[in-house]
Amino acid sequence: MSTATISMTDGQFTRLRDIIYERSGIDFQPAKKYLLESRLGRRLQELEMEDYDQYIMFITIGPYRDDEFQEMFNRITINETSFFRNEPQLSVFENHALPAVLDARADAKRIRIWSAACSSGEEPFTLAMILHRTLGVRLMDWRIEILGTDISGKALEIANSGVYSSYAVRSTPKLMLDRYFTEKNGHYELDPEIRSMVSFETMNLKDRMAARRHGQWDVIFCRNVLIYFDEKMKKQVVQTFHDQLADDGWLFIGHSESIRDLDVAFEPVDIPEGFCHRKVGCNPAGAGLKLSA
């Protein structure tokens, strides 16, 4: 196979960019043209296509267009993640959100957590480990539902395998690593009990109906994906979270992401360790928290 790069004209870039935006809400700025070119160039070679016009036809009107869309997303999305990513936020979850939810759901004994855009599953599994450690033997009294969703089927294949590289566990505290993983030939296999606490599903955040099918959540994590969306898509996604979050629920977005200007009824919660959001007017339960101005 030739390794020569197939170049993308500005017109082809604009058409691909529009198609990607239309389907996923991911906003590829012109400065990212090189990224599309490098990630899709190899795909064109595999398909023995000579230029991007052929590829654009293939993903818009070809009989395999839906499969190819999935393949394209697998290649163009940035799946960077790790277990115990952003420890301060996780401590807000563990020390504030979780106690409040356990308290509020003490009668129903049911907790529902959605990790949206979870990539290869490290985030929802991290939340499962925190819950497992917090609840201990009380775990059997509770119905725990943790759902991880992502647009990339390839990333979810890793999640479903439960086997990770040493890079994926690089931020995992030693105690948790020893307790919940088994090392085999340089790979880390997750404890079956933790695996059984999480289910995975392919979901495009653009698809509001898909989100609605799952009903209401007590906690939603959606970290480090809003940065890839434009304002319109960001607002639509955050509105979906608002619709699908219980009135006393908790929303966690990435620490470098902001939803302040979106005109969606969430307010940041003032916690020294990290930050999260709750619905406007929600009375913070339990931990004596203030909604910041």
Ligand SMILES: C[S@@+](CC[C@H](N)C(=O)[O-])C[C@H]1O[C@@H](n2cnc3c(N)ncnc32)[C@H](O)[C@@H]1O
């Ligand atoms: C950088 S990863 C973040 C993973 C994890 N939330 C974390 O913070 O570690 C971004 C993920 O967003 C997913 N993604 C991008 N656009 C999406 C969309 N429209 N719907 C669902 N997932 C999407 C990508 O496939 C990728 O796995």
